[in-house]
Amino acid sequence: MKPGLKLDILALTFRYSAHMALFDSMSKRLELRELYMQGWYQLDAELLLSTTAESFIFDDPFEPEPVKREMLVGYMHRWDQRMRASGGDNQWVLTHQTRQDRDAILIDWEWWEVSGTSLQGAAVVLTSDAGVLLERITYFDRDFSMRDGIRRSNFS
Numbered sequence: 165m166k167p168g169l170k171l172d173i174l175a176l177t178f179r180y181s182a183h184m185a186l187f188d189s190m191s192k193r194l195e196l197r198e199l200y201m202q203g204w205y206q207l208d209a210e211l212l213l214s215t216t217a218e219s220f221i222f223d224d225p226f227e228p229e230p231v232k233r234e235m236l237v238g239y240m241h242r243w244d245q246r247m248r249a250s251g252g253d254n255q256w257v258l259t260h261q262t263r264q265d266r267d268a269i270l271i272d273w274e275w276w277e278v279s280g281t282s283l284q285g286a287a288v289v290l291t292s293d294a295g296v297l298l299e300r301i302t303y304f305d306r307d308f309s310m311r312d313g314i315r316r317s318n319f320s
């Protein structure tokens with residue numbers, strides 16, 4: 165075997181090992197993210213909490229303050245009530261999804277719609293190996309209107 169060839173094989177082996185470690189780590193973030201979504205789809209508080217990091221924050225502009233991890237179960241119930249009051253039943257459609265894994269953080273952007281309602285908006289979700297760190301949502305509603313200088317919507 166040529167001396168240069170041995171070094172090339174070693175370098176290739178090292179790069180492969182580093183790549184596989186990165187892939188394994190990303191796989192963990194992907195798994196946590198998928199389980200987090202299943203927790204929401206199933207309204208399973210235990211599953212949802214098991215996927216979140218200790219420092220987790222859910223930021224919903226309809227809430228008076230960002231929702232911390234220990235407040236998440238109560239928020240889940242308020243979300244479900246809000247969706248049902250709007251004619252929905254927690255069935256979502258996610259579109260325009262973009263995913264990026266950067267600096268050990270999985271970043272997901274998506275457009276969401278609640279089936280059977282006019283509720284829709286955008287979300288960004290950050291996931292580390294420790295769990296979901298942040299979900300921040302915004303709302304968009306074509307039925308939104310201004311009356312008497314007071315913002316009103318069919319889902320407030």
